[in-house]
Amino acid sequence: MNQRRVQWLGLVLLLFAAALGVLGAGVGSTGFDSVQNAVSDPIAWQIVWDIRLPRTLGAWVAGALLGLAGAVAQGLFRNPLADPYLLGSASGAALGVALFLVLFGVSPLATEWLVRLGLTGGAFAGAVLGVVLTLVLAKGVQHTLRLLLAGVIVGVVLGAAKELIMLARPDFLQSMQAFMLGSTAYVGWFSCWVMLLAWLACMAAAWTLAPALDGLSLGEFTAASLGLPLERLRAALVVVLALATGTAVAQTGLIAFVGLAAPHLVRSVVKTSHGRLIWLSSLMGGALLLAADILARWVIAPQELPVGVLTAVLGGSYLLWLMHRRAAGSRTP
Amino acid sequence: MSTTALRAEGVIARLGNAEILHGITLSIAAGRWTSMVGPNGAGKSTLVKVLAGLLPHSGEVSLLGTPLSRLTGRARALQMAWLGQNEASADDLTVFDVAMLGRLPHQAWLAAPSAADHQAVEQALRATQAWGWRERALGQLSGGERQRVLLARALAVQAQVLLMDEPLANLDAPHQADWLAIVRDLVAQGKTVVSVLHEVSMALQADEMVVMEKGRVTHQGASSDARTHQALVAAFEGRISILPLSNQWVALPKL
Numbered sequence: 412m413n414q415r416r417v418q419w420l421g422l423v424l425l426l427f428a429a430a431l432g433v434l435g436a437g438v439g440s441t442g443f444d445s446v447q448n449a450v451s452d453p454i455a456w457q458i459v460w461d462i463r464l465p466r467t468l469g470a471w472v473a474g475a476l477l478g479l480a481g482a483v484a485q486g487l488f489r490n491p492l493a494d495p496y497l498l499g500s501a502s503g504a505a506l507g508v509a510l511f512l513v514l515f516g517v518s519p520l521a522t523e524w525l526v527r528l529g530l531t532g533g534a535f536a537g538a539v540l541g542v543v544l545t546l547v548l549a550k551g552v553q554h555t556l557r558l559l560l561a562g563v564i565v566g567v568v569l570g571a572a573k574e575l576i577m578l579a580r581p582d583f584l585q586s587m588q589a590f591m592l593g594s595t596a597y598v599g600w601f602s603c604w605v606m607l608l609a610w611l612a613c614m615a616a617a618w619t620l621a622p623a624l625d626g627l628s629l630g631e632f633t634a635a636s637l638g639l640p641l642e643r644l645r646a647a648l649v650v651v652l653a654l655a656t657g658t659a660v661a662q663t664g665l666i667a668f669v670g671l672a673a674p675h676l677v678r679s680v681v682k683t684s685h686g687r688l689i690w691l692s693s694l695m696g697g698a699l700l701l702a703a704d705i706l707a708r709w710v711i712a713p714q715e716l717p718v719g720v721l722t723a724v725l726g727g728s729y730l731l732w733l734m735h736r737r738a739a740g741s742r743t744p
Numbered sequence: 745m746s747t748t749a750l751r752a753e754g755v756i757a758r759l760g761n762a763e764i765l766h767g768i769t770l771s772i773a774a775g776r777w778t779s780m781v782g783p784n785g786a787g788k789s790t791l792v793k794v795l796a797g798l799l800p801h802s803g804e805v806s807l808l809g810t811p812l813s814r815l816t817g818r819a820r821a822l823q824m825a826w827l828g829q830n831e832a833s834a835d836d837l838t839v840f841d842v843a844m845l846g847r848l849p850h851q852a853w854l855a856a857p858s859a860a861d862h863q864a865v866e867q868a869l870r871a872t873q874a875w876g877w878r879e880r881a882l883g884q885l886s887g888g889e890r891q892r893v894l895l896a897r898a899l900a901v902q903a904q905v906l907l908m909d910e911p912l913a914n915l916d917a918p919h920q921a922d923w924l925a926i927v928r929d930l931v932a933q934g935k936t937v938v939s940v941l942h943e944v945s946m947a948l949q950a951d952e953m954v955v956m957e958k959g960r961v962t963h964q965g966a967s968s969d970a971r972t973h974q975a976l977v978a979a980f981e982g983r984i985s986i987l988p989l990s991n992q993w994v995a996l997p998k999l
Binding site: 413619622625626628629630632633635636637638639640678682683684688 | 793796797798816817818819820821822824825826827828834835836837838841842845846848849853854879881883894897901
């Protein structure tokens with residue numbers, strides 16, 4: 412029965428994403444007309460093929476990467492509040508992006524493949540730095556409060572360092588700020604391919620490491636007693652977490668709460684092992700970010716909201732509701 | 745004549761800067777049930793974790809004649825199963841998935857569970873009367889039910905040696921009796937069981953006892969031996985009495 416629920420949820424999320432994909436190709440100042448005329452009108456084709464489709468696919472993959480990162484983070488740290496943002500990995504990735512931009516004097520909106528790859532590399536290195544700093548500061552993962560505090564501190568410090576670095580290039584300041592607010596507007600086909608490749612690699616690695624996450628969920632000692640090489644597995648999981656977060660941040664800026672909310676939403680529908688949870692969280696993250704992106708493009712059209720701002724408002728409200736529900740649950744006799 | 749399942753020699757263990765175990769040397773007989781008893785803070789849980797190879801220590805611990813340092817994690821896991829206290833947070837896993845984790849040491853990485861794995865899991869869940877809940881999530885169970893599932897997970901390993909730290913936590917009296925039956929059955933199959941129990945009356949049901957006080961073993965002997973009872977009373981500063989009742993020994997606090 413559980414297995415069937417998993418399959419149904421996966422199918423629903425895929426179908427939902429496909430429907431949103433069609434919608435995403437049609438949302439914009441010229442509406443569905445561009446889709447209808449795409450074959451005959453080269454400008455309409457350009458709007459749909461070069462602008463709307465890559466950002467629509469890009470939104471889905473970035474969300475899928477963040478959903479995956481959230482599920483891995485929550486399993487790795489055995490903490491339902493773990494999220495790429497709360498563990499310093501997203502702030503580290505943003506710092507890596509800012510450093511790369513300033514050092515090489517490129518715009519965050521540049522579409523050249525070398526720049527996109529470089530940004531991804533910088534974000535990955537920054538994300539690893541963020542997680543490792545958080546772990547060192549928290550002295551391991553045993554104490555939830557210490558871990559979250561460490562994550563917040565690392566996030567604030569790395570965030571401040573990023574701001575300072577961005578000040579070094581006043582000519583790019585505005586575009587960098589727009590990018591860091593989180594947006595899919597600058598995602599081209601190359602960014603999509605980079606994210607898709609990273610997603611496939613991270614999914615394969617996370618799926619391979621899923622039994623270790625299941626073992627870890629029984630506690631540190633029990634996992635060790637089962638013969639799991641915990642140190643190596645943890646290091647591999649940190650790399651997966653950093654690669655997923657770093658790649659998403661390098662292409663779409665800072666988009667909060669998708670990584671936190673996706674695994675929670677999956678768990679509210681089905682209780683399952685990490686192998687399936689990672690897949691479903693990734694599909695959920697993709698659907699969430701795609702839906703948020705379409706909303707951000709549509710809600711004040713023809714202007715658009717930075718999707719990172721929208722996910723922060725919606726995700727923050729969701730987190731508050733989650734905390735309220737938990738508090739109410741714990742008061743129930 | 746029994747052989748040795750576990751041997752510790754000059755074991756010193758620290759938690760932070762504090763030395764918890766001060767040079768412990770002891771042998772645990774194979775095919776027997778040994779209980780570790782002592783007042784709070786005696787170092788029982790630390791010692792059993794050291795014996796399980798889960799805590800760094802100095803000195804040497806051997807499992808069935810081989811030093812733990814020479815065994816790979818998997819080789820150790822195949823021979824020795826562990827049940828800890830208050831560790832689980834696997835609320836989202838089903839009961840069946842939790843028990844199946846006990847089979848990890850037997851499985852090649854990413855290999856699907858074999859028929860033997862399924863059989864071992866079913867046997868373990870039936871032994872702890874948890875088979876009926878196999879589809880339920882661990883988080884939906886009560887403390888006692890959860891404990892039975894975790895015991896099944898340890899049993900599913902089918903290891904030669906089973907170490908348990910406070911396995912009776914949250915179990916009601918009838919299920920404590922069931923646990924006792926499971927342990928006796930394991931011993932009858934020639935397996936070695938080591939348990940840390942704070943309930944001295946339950947610990948007195950074991951074949952052997954290790955009495956601990958302030959990070960040292962003060963006595964080791966048969967549970968029915970009068971010298972063991974004296975050591976127990978001394979470890980608890982004379983504040984318990986050990987009395988015979990219906991062909992068994994029970995410990996009562998002196999009021």
